[in-house]
Amino acid sequence: MVDDIPAHAAAYVQIRTALHKIETRTQDGTLLVLKGHLVLEELIRAKLDATLQDPAQLRKSHLTFLNLLCVARAVFGDVKDDSHGEPKSMWDVVEAWNTLRNRLAHRIEPTDTKQLLGRIVYWVPDWKHELETEDAQNALSVVIGILIARLGELEVAGAK
Numbered sequence: 001m002v003d004d005i006p007a008h009a010a011a012y013v014q015i016r017t018a019l020h021k022i023e024t025r026t027q028d029g030t031l032l033v034l035k036g037h038l039v040l041e042e043l044i045r046a047k048l049d050a051t052l053q054d055p056a057q058l059r060k061s062h063l064t065f066l067n068l069l070c071v072a073r074a075v076f077g078d079v080k081d082d083s084h085g086e087p088k089s090m091w092d093v094v095e096a097w098n099t100l101r102n103r104l105a106h107r108i109e110p111t112d113t114k115q116l117l118g119r120i121v122y123w124v125p126d127w128k129h130e131l132e133t134e135d136a137q138n139a140l141s142v143v144i145g146i147l148i149a150r151l152g153e154l155e156v157a158g159a160k
Contacts, residue, residue: 029136030104036144037101040094041065043151044072051075051156065098076154081122088122090150093143096120 048071049055063071069091079090096119103110121139 029140032137032140032144033097033101033104036140037065037097039144040097040147040151041068043148044068044094047151047154048072048075066095069095069098072154075156079150079154081150090147093120093122094147097143097147 045059045068048058048068052058058071073091080087081090082088096116100110100113100116100120103113103116121143
């Protein structure tokens with residue numbers, strides 16, 4: 001059992017600390033960021049599939065999320081929101097969500113989460129931009145809901 005390992009073994013202490021941090025992340029907004037990313041990716045793929053003549057070719061390419069996002073930007077054009085003053089690109093919010101997801105998924109102690117959360121929670125400006133707060137899931141849920149709605153409304157730029 002892990003607890004039987006001598007506490008003075010620095011490597012084991014670091015491992016235990018890392019595991020504890022990973023376990024507690026399911027109690028904050030981390031899981032919502034990870035699962036929300038999957039939802040965003042599926043929606044973008046579905047919208048592109050509905051637009052392309054041969055969507056199998058796109059799936060065959062195994063694009064990264066960022067590559068897929070660039071294709072979606074090219075196909076659908078920019079989607080701006082100016083409901084909170086300065087116009088904000090929906091795609092910039094999705095890109096920030098992707099960057100945050102990558103930091104959370106690939107680092108035990110991610111950095112710069114406040115800056116990324118500030119870019120993501122554009123529609124919830126009074127939130128403190130901390131993933132570890134009780135408000136994290138509420139603010140992220142609002143944003144993912146808005147992004148889902150906006151992605152659902154996408155149409156090919158110039159199409160009638």
